[in-house]
Amino acid sequence: MRFEVTILGNSSATPVYDRNPTAQLLNHNEKFFLIDCGEGTQHRLLRYGIKYQRIDYIFISHLHGDHYYGLIGLLSSMSLNGRVKPIFIYAPAALESILAIQIEAGGTPFKYPIEFFAIPQNVSSVIFENESIVVETIVLQHRVPCTGFLFKEKSKSRKVLKDKVTSLAIPTAYISLLKRGIDYRDASGQVYAAYDLTSEPDAPRVYAYCSDTVCSESYLSQIEGVDLLYHEATFMHDMVERASLTFHTTAQQAGEIARKAKVKKLLIGHFSARYKDLTPLHLEAKCVFENTELAQEGMTFSI
Ligand SMILES: [Zn+2]
Numbered sequence: 669m670r671f672e673v674t675i676l677g678n679s680s681a682t683p684v685y686d687r688n689p690t691a692q693l694l695n696h697n698e699k700f701f702l703i704d705c706g707e708g709t710q711h712r713l714l715r716y717g718i719k720y721q722r723i724d725y726i727f728i729s730h731l732h733g734d735h736y737y738g739l740i741g742l743l744s745s746m747s748l749n750g751r752v753k754p755i756f757i758y759a760p761a762a763l764e765s766i767l768a769i770q771i772e773a774g775g776t777p778f779k780y781p782i783e784f785f786a787i788p789q790n791v792s793s794v795i796f797e798n799e800s801i802v803v804e805t806i807v808l809q810h811r812v813p814c815t816g817f818l819f820k821e822k823s824k825s826r827k828v829l830k831d832k833v834t835s836l837a838i839p840t841a842y843i844s845l846l847k848r849g850i851d852y853r854d855a856s857g858q859v860y861a862a863y864d865l866t867s868e869p870d871a872p873r874v875y876a877y878c879s880d881t882v883c884s885e886s887y888l889s890q891i892e893g894v895d896l897l898y899h900e901a902t903f904m905h906d907m908v909e910r911a912s913l914t915f916h917t918t919a920q921q922a923g924e925i926a927r928k929a930k931v932k933k934l935l936i937g938h939f940s941a942r943y944k945d946l947t948p949l950h951l952e953a954k955c956v957f958e959n960t961e962l963a964q965e966g967m968t969f970s971i
């Protein structure tokens with residue numbers, strides 16, 4: 669089952685050096701989730717050949733412009749290009765009226781409904797759930813209320829051992845029962861244990877998205893052991909004072925968080941416009957947590 673994230677923007681505050689404000693596209697089993705929507709996100713979706721009408725869910729972490737100024741443009745294009753199915757937006761409450769003003773002023777109501785869900789701001793909560801994934805918020809520490817997102821796969825069913833099932837000619841209708849651990853009984857009464865015909869399921873995977881925040885241990889337990897952690901790393905550590913003043917994290921601190929939380933892999937992004945070359949940020953984080961990668965725009969990371 670596909671579970672991957674494509675980086676659409678990795679810059680903080682302003683677009684610079686071919687880098688753009690924050691946005692990511694998460695694909696879980698061909699369901700598309702947009703995480704933040706900085707200015708120009710729709711251009712990057714076009715550039716990378718991603719059909720934006722396939723996006724049904726949008727999550728906005730907070731209301732600093734570098735995380736949502738691209739939203740009205742994307743929503744407008746969806747309408748102009750004939751969208752009729754609803755879109756579901758999970759965001760701080762104030763965004764609902766901001767969008768309403770923008771849409772009303774345009775004088776052309778959208779052709780599709782927007783289902784808006786206001787994210788509770790001071791407590792972690794489950795905000796989305798379907799048959800295979802749950803999305804829970806992570807309360808971050810920023811200058812304005814801000815939440816990260818934890819995308820957690822649900823437990824999977826056991827995997828059928830095809831050779832055994834085929835050799836016993838078990839009817840197709842019983843396969844889903846075997847996957848759930850229910851034994852198969854044939855016409856003669858012979859019982860075949862589900863555990864002999866299946867293997868352990870793949871472990872559920874987890875993606876954690878943490879932007880923007882000052883370095884904090886308050887959310888450490890929530891991201892413990894995740895398969896992939898995206899964490900902001902706006903500054904190098906020689907600017908740690910500026911980082912804490914502006915409620916951001918340094919590359920070194922992002923590495924420390926990844927190490928303390930024992931995550932499997934760290935992705936850093938949200939880079940300050942002062943850095944043309946990102947290699948020093950990468951090296952700084954890697955010094956603390958080796959399995960770190962830069963969230964380069966256009967790259968897709970498997971989870
Ligand atoms: Zn930001």
Ligand SMILES: [Zn+2]
Pocket residue numbers: 730732810880
């Ligand atoms: Zn911010």
